[in-house]
Amino acid sequence: MLSNDEECGMTTIKGGYPGGYPGQGQGGYPGGQQGGYGYPGQQPQPGYGAPGGYPPPSGYAPPPASVPGVSPETQRLFTMVDRDRSGKISSDELKTALVNGNGENFSDVACKLMIGMFNRDKTGMVDIHEFEKLYNYINQWLNIFKTYDRDSSGHIDESELTQALGQMGFRFSPNFIKFLVTKCDARSHKNVSVDQFIVLCIQIQRFTEAFRMRDSQQTGTITINFEDFLTVALDCST
Amino acid sequence: MLSNDEECGMTTIKGGYPGGYPGQGQGGYPGGQQGGYGYPGQQPQPGYGAPGGYPPPSGYAPPPASVPGVSPETQRLFTMVDRDRSGKISSDELKTALVNGNGENFSDVACKLMIGMFNRDKTGMVDIHEFEKLYNYINQWLNIFKTYDRDSSGHIDESELTQALGQMGFRFSPNFIKFLVTKCDARSHKNVSVDQFIVLCIQIQRFTEAFRMRDSQQTGTITINFEDFLTVALDCST
Numbered sequence: 001m002l003s004n005d006e007e008c009g010m011t012t013i014k015g016g017y018p019g020g021y022p023g024q025g026q027g028g029y030p031g032g033q034q035g036g037y038g039y040p041g042q043q044p045q046p047g048y049g050a051p052g053g054y055p056p057p058s059g060y061a062p063p064p065a066s067v068p069g070v071s072p073e074t075q076r077l078f079t080m081v082d083r084d085r086s087g088k089i090s091s092d093e094l095k096t097a098l099v100n101g102n103g104e105n106f107s108d109v110a111c112k113l114m115i116g117m118f119n120r121d122k123t124g125m126v127d128i129h130e131f132e133k134l135y136n137y138i139n140q141w142l143n144i145f146k147t148y149d150r151d152s153s154g155h156i157d158e159s160e161l162t163q164a165l166g167q168m169g170f171r172f173s174p175n176f177i178k179f180l181v182t183k184c185d186a187r188s189h190k191n192v193s194v195d196q197f198i199v200l201c202i203q204i205q206r207f208t209e210a211f212r213m214r215d216s217q218q219t220g221t222i223t224i225n226f227e228d229f230l231t232v233a234l235d236c237s238t
Numbered sequence: 239m240l241s242n243d244e245e246c247g248m249t250t251i252k253g254g255y256p257g258g259y260p261g262q263g264q265g266g267y268p269g270g271q272q273g274g275y276g277y278p279g280q281q282p283q284p285g286y287g288a289p290g291g292y293p294p295p296s297g298y299a300p301p302p303a304s305v306p307g308v309s310p311e312t313q314r315l316f317t318m319v320d321r322d323r324s325g326k327i328s329s330d331e332l333k334t335a336l337v338n339g340n341g342e343n344f345s346d347v348a349c350k351l352m353i354g355m356f357n358r359d360k361t362g363m364v365d366i367h368e369f370e371k372l373y374n375y376i377n378q379w380l381n382i383f384k385t386y387d388r389d390s391s392g393h394i395d396e397s398e399l400t401q402a403l404g405q406m407g408f409r410f411s412p413n414f415i416k417f418l419v420t421k422c423d424a425r426s427h428k429n430v431s432v433d434q435f436i437v438l439c440i441q442i443q444r445f446t447e448a449f450r451m452r453d454s455q456q457t458g459t460i461t462i463n464f465e466d467f468l469t470v471a472l473d474c475s476t
Contacts, residue, residue, distance in 0.1 A: 237475030
């Protein structure tokens with residue numbers, strides 16, 4: 001099951017991230033108001049490539065019907081996660097299958113955000129083809145997270161988050177990184193779990209894309225009116 | 239139970255909204271780039287005043303211990319909602335107690351957002367004093383919603399949402415209202431439920447406040463750098 005370390009959870013995912021981030025090392029806004037902080041020259045986006053590679057799940061799921069163009073591994077996983085046998089996977093079903101480093105299921109926000117990225121008909125559920133893409137997508141994020149979670153604690157801290165975002169081409173100020181960590185860990189201000197990391201990266205990507213579209217001169221500063229500001233803020237937020 | 243129309247749900251809430259929105263009728267940005275669309279002169283905020291008035295819940299809850307400074311009604315409700323008897327109410331417990339006009343429980347986003355507004359120690363749970371404020375807050379939103387849901391369908395449409403936001407002092411373009419409704423109802427683009435309405439209003443209030451702080455000349459347009467933009471966007475989003 002995706003959620004279980006003993007079976008194929010976070011600590012046993014095989015395979016590396018295929019190709020690295022496209023925006024890596026491109027710098028950002030040298031002329032920006034924040035003394036060189038800024039976003040990368042190209043939008044970081046994990047590609048939908050080869051899966052990171054969950055090992056085959058344990059065998060309690062019934063053999064799924066063969067779906068043309070979908071790997072047997074995806075079919076097995078889909079059948080396991082699709083608990084109500086509806087042929088679609090909901091956010092709640094996905095949540096049940098995913099566990100972060102605290103032993104907690106992924107947050108509702110993370111699952112809804114990811115389902116929302118792949119369900120084309122806006123039903124809030126993914127079919128098997130959409131699930132295959134989603135599964136690859138999650139694997140890629142897990143691999144990235146593992147790269148920076150060097151002690152395999154299931155969390156990354158301020159320094160590791162700085163490195164992870166830096167690898168994506170973002171050069172943020174220490175205060176901004178502190179703000180991100182505090183947003184994720186309101187109590188102790190220390191740790192970011194994998195599902196929080198995924199939500200954070202997706203949100204940053206979306207807001208960066210929206211900002212970049214309005215920053216035609218790439219100055220790192222935009223002028224924006226109230227309604228456009230609200231549209232961006234609400235459209236990109238969860 | 240808060241969630242049940244027969245007992246004291248949305249259709250049976252008594253009492254009106256005490257005092258109206260403070261920003262009502264103040265106009266917005268006449269000189270803004272959007273032809274007069276804009277935000278009100280003062281931030282709309284339902285005050286934490288007299289409760290809208292749920293009728294007393296049915297009597298299956300055990301009599302709660304008396305808490306000084308908390309009304310017996312709040313104590314009874316708190317005991318009913320606090321299912322695990324922890325002395326705190328979580329987002330999940332709140333969700334179980336609240337039902338929207340579709341017969342669905344309030345969304346996780348709505349419950350977490352509201353809990354987050356009142357839990358001072360950032361545990362994600364409210365104690366009885368915080369619950370009393372939260373309960374009044376929800377009642378006030380429900381009363382506002384009912385005012386515009388004239389056919390008591392449990393939804394408001396584009397026109398009703400325009401009126402509701404107009405009453406709060408916001409003059410948005412028809413396209414922006416359409417965007418809001420589509421955000422809430424991705425499939426049919428028609429209806430906004432009460433929990434979606436609450437989330438929308440809270441988010442709009444937060445983003446408006448952040449925008450206003452940066453719009454010292456009240457021109458309806460701001461200039462903002464990348465990191466500040468991200469801070470606002472992430473800080474105000476759920």
